Every structure is written in structure tokens, then in C-alpha cells.
Amino acid sequence: MSLFRFELRKLLLNKKTLLLLACLFVLYSVVGLTSTMFLIGGSDSYRAYEESAAGWEGPIDSEKAAEAEKIYQEVSARYGTDERMISRSVKDQPETILAVNYHAYAEQVEDYWNGTPPESAEEPYGIALLQGKIAELESQGKQDTYDYRELSATLERLEELGEPEFANALLWENLFNNWGEHMMQFLLFVPLTFVIAPVFAVERSSGMDNLILSSRNGRRKIVTAKLLSVLAASTVVAALYLAATFLFGFLPHGSFHGWDAAIQSIPTYARSMFPWKVWQLAAVGAVWLIFTGAVYSLIVCFISSRLKSQIGTAGVSLAILFVNVGLAAMGDTVTQRLGALVDFGLANVTLMKEVFGGYKGFNVFGMCVSYPVMAVFVLGILAAIVVLGIYQGQKSRTYA
Amino acid sequence: MELQLEAVTKNYKSNQVLKGISLTMGAGVYGLLGPNGAGKTTLIRILADVLRPTNGRVLYDGKDIRAVGDEYRAKIGYLPQDVSFYGDFTGRDYLEYSAALKGMEKARAKKRIEELACSVGLWNDLKRKCAAYSGGMQRRLGIAQALLDDPEILILDEPTSGLDPYERIKFRNIISAYAKDRLVLLSTHIVSDVEHIAAQIMMMEYGDIQHIHTGGEYVQMMEGRVWLGSMPAEELVDYQNRAVISNVKAKDGRMEIRIIEDTQPVPGAVQTVPTLEDAYLYLFNYLPGKAGR
Numbered sequence: 139m140s141l142f143r144f145e146l147r148k149l150l151l152n153k154k155t156l157l158l159l160a161c162l163f164v165l166y167s168v169v170g171l172t173s174t175m176f177l178i179g180g181s182d183s184y185r186a187y188e189e190s191a192a193g194w195e196g197p198i199d200s201e202k203a204a205e206a207e208k209i210y211q212e213v214s215a216r217y218g219t220d221e222r223m224i225s226r227s228v229k230d231q232p233e234t235i236l237a238v239n240y241h242a243y244a245e246q247v248e249d250y251w252n253g254t255p256p257e258s259a260e261e262p263y264g265i266a267l268l269q270g271k272i273a274e275l276e277s278q279g280k281q282d283t284y285d286y287r288e289l290s291a292t293l294e295r296l297e298e299l300g301e302p303e304f305a306n307a308l309l310w311e312n313l314f315n316n317w318g319e320h321m322m323q324f325l326l327f328v329p330l331t332f333v334i335a336p337v338f339a340v341e342r343s344s345g346m347d348n349l350i351l352s353s354r355n356g357r358r359k360i361v362t363a364k365l366l367s368v369l370a371a372s373t374v375v376a377a378l379y380l381a382a383t384f385l386f387g388f389l390p391h392g393s394f395h396g397w398d399a400a401i402q403s404i405p406t407y408a409r410s411m412f413p414w415k416v417w418q419l420a421a422v423g424a425v426w427l428i429f430t431g432a433v434y435s436l437i438v439c440f441i442s443s444r445l446k447s448q449i450g451t452a453g454v455s456l457a458i459l460f461v462n463v464g465l466a467a468m469g470d471t472v473t474q475r476l477g478a479l480v481d482f483g484l485a486n487v488t489l490m491k492e493v494f495g496g497y498k499g500f501n502v503f504g505m506c507v508s509y510p511v512m513a514v515f516v517l518g519i520l521a522a523i524v525v526l527g528i529y530q531g532q533k534s535r536t537y538a
Numbered sequence: 539m540e541l542q543l544e545a546v547t548k549n550y551k552s553n554q555v556l557k558g559i560s561l562t563m564g565a566g567v568y569g570l571l572g573p574n575g576a577g578k579t580t581l582i583r584i585l586a587d588v589l590r591p592t593n594g595r596v597l598y599d600g601k602d603i604r605a606v607g608d609e610y611r612a613k614i615g616y617l618p619q620d621v622s623f624y625g626d627f628t629g630r631d632y633l634e635y636s637a638a639l640k641g642m643e644k645a646r647a648k649k650r651i652e653e654l655a656c657s658v659g660l661w662n663d664l665k666r667k668c669a670a671y672s673g674g675m676q677r678r679l680g681i682a683q684a685l686l687d688d689p690e691i692l693i694l695d696e697p698t699s700g701l702d703p704y705e706r707i708k709f710r711n712i713i714s715a716y717a718k719d720r721l722v723l724l725s726t727h728i729v730s731d732v733e734h735i736a737a738q739i740m741m742m743e744y745g746d747i748q749h750i751h752t753g754g755e756y757v758q759m760m761e762g763r764v765w766l767g768s769m770p771a772e773e774l775v776d777y778q779n780r781a782v783i784s785n786v787k788a789k790d791g792r793m794e795i796r797i798i799e800d801t802q803p804v805p806g807a808v809q810t811v812p813t814l815e816d817a818y819l820y821l822f823n824y825l826p827g828k829a830g831r
Contacts, residue, residue, distance in 0.1 A: 144635045344622045344624060345620050345621075345622030348583075348586075348616070348622075349616070349618065349622075349683070351587070352588050352611055352614060353611055353636070353639035354639070355638070355640070355641050356639055357611075359641070360639065536589045536590050537588040537589055
């Protein structure tokens, strides 16, 4: 008989958890629905936007850019420059939304060619800036340095990607916001904590430890069964989040328009170095969320194997999550000082916009390794340590 | 098959719960008797490999059980003092889960579950939630779980607590029938649980096994030390603070008392046939002054 089947039942397929999952699905559906409704008014407004945007899609057009700039100036004079404020204020005016978005796109094109100002603390971006920096290093004879290799590689990729084009990917942008903003960590990771927390702690609180620890499969195979059930449970919860926000993000407007646009047409991913289409990013983002959810669940599982109570497990896990979120939310000077701790902390590494939205590289023995690759490596190592720790802990555990 | 303890000690901080126990057990039923706090459960847990000794080791056929690991645990059936259940498990779920933990094949597990459910009288209740079981039913389910994989070594901690007299007798019969060629260790503070079925009875107190004898040897040891006497009820109140009394019964306006004493305790007292319970009281010197231990 399969231990996995029982472990999955204890963790996921029981009345309480199924009820929780049903509530979560409703919550996630509401999140998907409200986010898309706040983005743009009813389906008529969206239809109007889609029709208007069709004429604006493609490479930059200076006349349209000038027209968009004019409308944007009027809007910002009335509502201020805060993007969210503007979005909320003009959500029933498709033409204005289009102009505001085109204005942002025009800035993005400018950014592509001229990039960050030289004095900026951000990593260098933009054709002209990169060419300038590379020329500077060449004049200093530093062609054999990591910086030179990184800048050259970035420039090469940027040239390959080409100048961004305008596309209507409004609903996809909304989806990626739902999948890649801090709100996701609260909506997905907090419930996940409570689903996973009992995995080991329940044996102690129920007194079943006695039976498990004295049995043939109670030291190793049960850990395998529990780990598999944790991975299955975290995948189910993450899939629920992904499916509900996807379904109810698109359903009100009945359109997937923009699915084959380049991801650089979405402002959050404008600086991404990945030559992906929107649908590809959606697939990668979904896998990423499931993957990071699984790693986080393994961490919760490890804590559960060390503590006696489910509440204690949930408390410690959430404390770790919130400390990470807190660190990532600190100002630039703090986050730059903390470096890898923030880059590979749960707050940043679980957000697809952080991992896939930029062009960050890491110097690994002189090689430039991209953020996603490093993130997979670091999370993989972390998961392996956690899994080994759980096996080792169960092997030597005694009834207490 | 042999189970051997070599100078096993267990400390909880500064409190030494087991004090260097050395013991060898082969096939047969062993009773472990002792008052609460004697260290029986700690010893049982060490034998069940859910607790590690502070010093010393447990050997199974000459090999340290920690080294034998899974294979040792595959040979034991363990009924803990407190049987616990998952809230939404039925009796059948619980036994199937136990079978999975023991690594039993599905078909064999199914057959054994049906056999044992009949043996312990739970056949009609297997579909009910464990949480709805009475204390006695939960205990019987625990016994079925311990016997599930035909263990070579059966370790039972207070197996009959919560059972009614009929269930207790039935349990004893199951264990007696089961014990052939196997090692059964039965820890209890209820003397009658082991009196009729244990080949060897170990008396444990203060973290050490003080005596190991057969039931007959214990009874023989008590020959001439158990007395029947009588006295007025008002005298008994004072007297019972000074003597080990195993039974009191009102008879013809006086109190008939069963006294454990080396010499004639009261005028007119006559010797009577001793029991294992008398030996238990005698060896642990159950004077009221020690009652608070």
C-alpha cells in the first residue's frame, strides 16, 4: 500500500484542506476578476481599446508618440504622475489609456537607445550607454575583464532583440502583475504555509510519532512519501492560483490578444533580455511560481520536522517570509549592501518580474551567469540541503 | 531470536530514569510490572526504537538495533501507552496506514486486517471513524495494529487499560496463542494481566529491574507471608497505616483483612494461599508511607 496516498490524504485530500482550497479558489478568482475590472472598465471599454490599439501596434511612430505625449501631459496635470492613480482615473476612457500606454512605450524606446543616465546607480542599460562604457573599457585596455564581457554580452543581446514594438498586451500585463507582485506572496505563500505546516508536526501533536518511528518505513520511506505529498500539495495550491487568476483575468473581456507579442512590449518586462513571446513568459512564469512554491514548501516542511506544533511551524515560516519581504522592501542603499541575501531571498526570487524582468548577471568564476540560472542553482542547493536535513532529522528522531 | 540490553541507562537532564539495565530475553511472554514512574514506558520505548538510551545498547541477535535499523523495526510490533489516531481516519484506514508503514504487501495486509478485526471484535466497526471509537475499541484497534505484520517481537505498553473484563480475558487469550516462538513483552501495572500468561515476570522500580522470576516462583516466595485476620472497623483505620494490606472485606460486623507480613501480624491471623499480587505488594513494600512515590 502506498504511503504517499495516505500522506497526500492527510495533507491535502481531507475535508478541512479541501474546504480551504475551495475558499482559496474563490478568493483567487475574485482577485483575478477585480484586477482586470480595475484595469479597464467593462468589456465594451476593452473592445474599444482593442480596436483603437490595433492601429497603434508596431514600431514607434513619432506622430502618434507626440499625440500620446500631449494627452499624457493633460492627464498628468489633472491626476498627477502616479501610474496607479492615472490607471484608476482613466479606466473608463480607452483612448486615454491607449495614449498613456503609448507614452510609456515611447519612453521605453528612448530607454532602449539611450538607456540609464551614466550617474544612475542602476545597472547600465541602453545601446548608447553600453557602447560608451565598452569604448571606455577598451580605451583602458580592460577587454579581459568580467565587466567588459558582461557589458558586451548585454549589448549583443539588446541589439538582437531590436527596438521594442508597441503591442496591446493589456490583459497579459495584468496577469503578470498578479503572478509577479508582492501581493502574490501573501495570497499564495501564506495559505501554502498553513497547508504544509502540519506535514510532520501533526504526528507529534497527534501522538502518531510512536507508531511511525517504530515501524520499518517510519524513518526513510515516510519522508519520501511526505516530501512527495508536500510537492503535490504545493503544486495544487500554486496551480489553483495560476488557473483562477488566468481564467478570471481574461474571462470578463473574452480576449487573449497580445499572446504572441514580444515580452518587451509589457512595461515591467521592457528590459528583459529574454527573446520570448508573451505566451512563453506565461508558461515560464507558471512553472517558476510552481517551482518557487515547491522550494518554499520544502522549507516549511523542514521547519515542521523540527518543531512540535503546527502553529509554531506556521509562525516561524511566515516570519522568515516576511523578513525576506521586509528586506527586499528596504531602500536601494540597504538592498545593495545586502546583495545576494536580497537577490536570492524569498521575496525577490519568487517574483517572476524580478527574475525574468531584468538583465542582471552574476560573476561566477569570471563567467556571467544570468539571474534565473543562478536562482535555480541557489534554490536547488537550498532545496537539497532542506531535504537532506529532513531525512537526517527523521533518521535520528526520537519520541519526545 | 534474542533481545539483549547491555547496561542501558536513560537520563532526562539530571534525572536518571533507567539505571544501567542489563537483561536477556528469548522467545516467550515477559511481563513487566512496576508502579507508575518506575521507568517501564521509557524501557519499552527504547526497545521499540523510538527512544535512544543515554548509555548502553540494545542488541538483537547480537547486533546493535541502531545498526540493524529498518530490519529490526520490521520485526517488532509496538502498542504504545497512548494510542493516537488521525481525526478523519476510519478503523480500516488506520490499519491500512499501519500496514503501509510496516511495508506490507496490499493483499497480505487486507487479509490480516480482516483476520485481526475479527479477532479483536472490530469487524463491524472498521468503517467508523476512529475518533468515534470508545476507549476500549481504540485499545483493541491498537492491539490489532501491533499484531498486523506477525511481528517476531511484540512490545505492549499497558495494553489492557480501558478494556472491560471480557475484553481483557480475550486479549490474554490472543496473546497466549500468539506468543509461540515469539518474544512478547507486556508492560503493565495490572498484575492479573501477566499472572497467567507470562513465563517470566520482571518487577521494576526506580529505573531498575529488581526481580525476574516465574509467576510460580513469586508465589512460592510468598508462602507463609500472607495472612487472613480480622479486627473491628475502628481499629483498621490506624492499623492500615502500619501494615501492607492487600484486601479488606466486611464480614459479620468485623473487617476481614488480608495482610502481607513475615510474621503473624495480628492475634488469630491465619496463613492463606498467596497470589502474584501479594508478591508485588510485598516486593515493592507498599506501605502507606511510600504511597506518595
